Amino acid sequence: MAITGASGLIGSVLSQRLAARGDRVVHLVRRQARSSAEREWIPGAPLDPTVLDDVDAVVHLAGAGVGDKRWTAKYRRTIRRSRIDGTRTLAQAVLTLDRPVRVVSGSAVGIYGSDRGEELLTETSTAGKGFLADVVRAWEAEMRPAREAGVPVAFARTGIVLSPDGGAMERVLPLARLGLGGPLGDGQQWWPLVTLDDEVSALLWLVDHPQITGPVNIALPDPVRQGEFMALLGEELHRPAVLPAPAFALRAMLGQFADDILGSQRVRPDVLLDSGFTFASPTGETAAQWLVTRDKE
Template sequence: MRIAITGSTGLIGSALVRSLRADGHEAVRFVRREPAAGDEARWDPARGYVDPEALAGCAGVVHLAGAGVGDHRWTAAYKKEIRDSRVLGTAAMARALAALEQPPRVFVVGSAVGYYGDAGDRVLDEDSPAGRGFLAGVCVEWEAAAAPAQEAGIRTAFARTGLVVAPEGGAWGRMFPLFRAGLGGRLGSGRQYWPYISLRDEIAALRHIIDTPSLSGPVNLTAPEPLTNRRITEVMARVLHRPAVLPVPAVALRIVLGEFASDVLGSQRARPTRLLESGFVFHDPGIEQAIRASLPTGQQPVRPA
């Protein structure tokens, strides 16, 4: 099976490439620079260009490219980059797929649980409405940009991913060093729900979407039971055998992170209803399992004597 992937150098994209290749599939990596390897193809999302020859024969396309929401302070210029990297890229790929004589069977568009905004304690599934705020608005535009592919009859799914538990990237990549140093603690009140998912479940879920014809539209990629930030902090501290006694006040987060702090402190009690209904089985349904699965082999923490 031949699968095209954008965002293949990121945390999720690189893991997906490894997983597909380990099972004998072909992964075509779309890059914005000139291709430097036989498995690379050119695209320019800002200009709307996608190499059509590289898409030929692809059974599916997984579109994960987008500027990191936590990589920089949210200036007006960087907010534009966050939006444009998602909306323009999705529109470019969707138009390219729609123009193919033999389009792929499935188009998986990376999205986020940020779609729901700050929903407090309300349980969220894929039918829940969009929330308010910058990231929620971006997610709405992001998913809408895939319309050309949907209108061309291509099965299109939106992978609304939660916080991926992995020490080498994303939000969790910033948390692990703090906890290992004994500096971890809840953020703000700690009452906000954090929908999480282990990296291996994220990859398994993306592949499940590719292989499951009944899955289209929004699909929450989160563990079955979201937990509060306070509870996650407690489990992180216990698994890593470190104290979690230094809470970060909300006001401090707003000073350091600016507008992004509102999303860090926001609450999404999202459940993977459609994933579960389609028969997906999680490797790491609980937070302790997800944390332990993220630790490299041979580096599992040992309780001090």
Template sequence: MEASRIAVAGASGLIGTALVRSLTADGHEVVRLVRRTPRSDDEVEWDPERGYVDAVGLTGCDAVVNLAGAGIADRRWSDAYKRTIRESRLLGTATLAEAAATLERPPRVFLNGSAMGFYGDTGTRAVDESAPPGDGFLPSLCVEWEAAAAPAQEAGVRTVFARTGLVVAPKGGAWGRLFPLFKAGLGGKMGDGRQYWSYIALHDHVAALRFLIDSEALSGPFNLTAPEPLTNGEITAAMGRVLHRPTLFSVPAPVLKAALGEMASEVLGSQHVLPTRLLESGFTFAFPGIEEAIRAAQS
């Protein structure tokens, strides 16, 4: 892809930071959306709660990437925090989709974050992008989140949804909490360990986002997960092997439920999610296996 101008919301988050680094390293001009007065030419002000974005700053952007949203696992799910999680995604998506739709020269692509939480608890049943949404808070949120991009879609902007799995990274996300525990020899399975965890290496996640930005024929939902999901017990064992630490400890389900409340359902629930559309589109994973992904996060 030739050098492009790309706007990124959520540029300071785990995935956003890595994506911006990758894009700038390859010579692309990245415009970061910020919720304060811009301090440099590569920043554009926006306020999703007010439905505002400086559309002038988006002028000439070939792509708009929205990765913004309050952290799912940052704190216990009180009713108030669930509203924060929901509104941060819906308002941000609607604001950017509407801006993209009204620009004199709309972007070629609007790439919006989503999550594998769309499918809910699938048990041992493997699902791909053809599966319907599940039940519960996260599936309902994901349905609304993706629907909020309608203005861009209706304006003819190619719109892509990245349904993200558990990102294997040294800091941030689920693995940002797991690595210190396992390195200290305190790691172990959660619940009975039989629930599927659909993971993806941070490197592969960024590569998949760039693949989706560049591929003019691709639109709609794409699962960003490794080709072969594993159970929590299998991932626990792999963490022990790679980090050369025992994995004797386990966290019983009742303890997780007491500590995490409703959010425990995401840790104990099983999501066997396959990246069918990515694979069919020709994307190649650099770190498809869990041990490879763990080592890549440590390098």
């Protein structure tokens, strides 16, 4: 089992879960390998096929964080290139193998566009417009040659991952603790949330079910509006969730990424649900409870 992006928020927990259940985990790293559990790769450059010699599945999570920095023109290029180059390298590598390898390739619900209003978005929905939608379309397209050759590829279209240790919630939680966890914008937008625990469980499910191919949404099966979730989060924190965080303040803090936080994506994970996957935190209430509990650990 190989993972790219194993040091990231999702990859680090996935690696721990795989090791705990007895899988042999190999990290593909962008530097010289320091142990037998690491192998060097250079996104955008041909990958030595021997790197995947004893690997039966790859989870590809490498990519610059969309919420880590302000979206300057330079960082937008970094976001795009970090996804496309690595995906192209892996697609070409698995095509050289003489045996099947399961590929779970990171993706994002950003493909649907930043603001789809009340529209219910499933895996069969059309792509939207905007920077992230363009990036995700190009990102997934790089894996097309492998899919056309019969490689079982699933695209893990991940929503907003809830964790106190990274991502959007690392910025939002401090506001909520101060009683500033009211609606962001008008609060009516749908948020495609998923706890870090359920995100990793869904990735493991996809690894173990290679018959699931194509796009797979990973978000709460019971969609929640942003204002409702912030109110639930306030209840769990025993803080009022009345005062709104103004849109201009979020843009000052998050830059253009704020548009995606303020947008509306009513995403439903039909493929996962139809395959029998069960979310541990399926609602806004259980997700808020999980987030606050994890924050206290």
